[in-house]
Amino acid sequence: MKNLTLSIIAVIMAFVTVSCNQASNKNEQSSNDTAVVSQEQSASQPKEDDTVAAPVVSETPSGQEAKATGKEEAKNFSIAPIVTDYLSLKNALASDNDKAAANAGKKLLGTLNKVDMKTIPADKHKEFMEIFESAKENAEHIGENAGKIDHQREHLASLSEDLKDLVSLFGTSQTLYQDHCPMFNDGKGAVWFSENKEIKNPYYGSKMISCGKVQQTINGK
Numbered sequence: 001m002k003n004l005t006l007s008i009i010a011v012i013m014a015f016v017t018v019s020c021n022q023a024s025n026k027n028e029q030s031s032n033d034t035a036v037v038s039q040e041q042s043a044s045q046p047k048e049d050d051t052v053a054a055p056v057v058s059e060t061p062s063g064q065e066a067k068a069t070g071k072e073e074a075k076n077f078s079i080a081p082i083v084t085d086y087l088s089l090k091n092a093l094a095s096d097n098d099k100a101a102a103n104a105g106k107k108l109l110g111t112l113n114k115v116d117m118k119t120i121p122a123d124k125h126k127e128f129m130e131i132f133e134s135a136k137e138n139a140e141h142i143g144e145n146a147g148k149i150d151h152q153r154e155h156l157a158s159l160s161e162d163l164k165d166l167v168s169l170f171g172t173s174q175t176l177y178q179d180h181c182p183m184f185n186d187g188k189g190a191v192w193f194s195e196n197k198e199i200k201n202p203y204y205g206s207k208m209i210s211c212g213k214v215q216q217t218i219n220g221k
Contacts, residue, residue, distance in 0.1 A: 077119040093202035105142030157190035
């Protein structure tokens with residue numbers, strides 16, 4: 001009987017010891033987990049000496065802001081490209097070169113067709129359109145009539161009047177000389193424009209290259 005009692009007591013003591021060890025292990029594990037979490041939180045927070053980068057704010061230049069909002073400055077119309085092609089055409093006829101004149105006429109027609117009508121001031125639009133249509137017709141005739149230099153020269157006289165009106169309406173960015181041939185068109189005369197003061201008559205070419213005079217010097221703006 002005494003031995004049985006001692007055995008029961010021994011079993012109880014063993015059970016208590018195991019339970020205490022398990023509880024101790026759980027406490028240690030919990031303590032370790034807490035320490036790990038604390039270390040991770042500490043690592044994720046910046047130290048007092050660390051520098052925190054500020055958000056970068058990009059500045060947009062005023063021109064880019066205008067494009068972003070769709071508000072671009074209106075372009076000003078210039079007759080400079082038209083003048084350039086006209087002078088090429090005029091010089092070709094002064095050299096009796098009908099083929100070069102035809103090519104220049106086609107180029108001028110292309111330049112006229114590329115004009116952005118939105119750049120034409122409203123108060124000049126109606127007058128411009130009348131000149132524009134006439135200039136296109138004359139450039140087209142000159143471009144389509146290689147081999148018919150007399151016909152090309154007739155349309156140059158009309159085209160020169162168109163350019164005269166354009167210069168009067170919009171001014172010019174380069175100095176031009178308004179020349180006059182008194183004999184062309186059965187003595188009625190005709191004007192033309194040149195980039196040089198020297199007379200080189202496009203209506204008669206080599207036949208009477210120096211026929212004519214400078215009527216007016218138009219200074220570029």
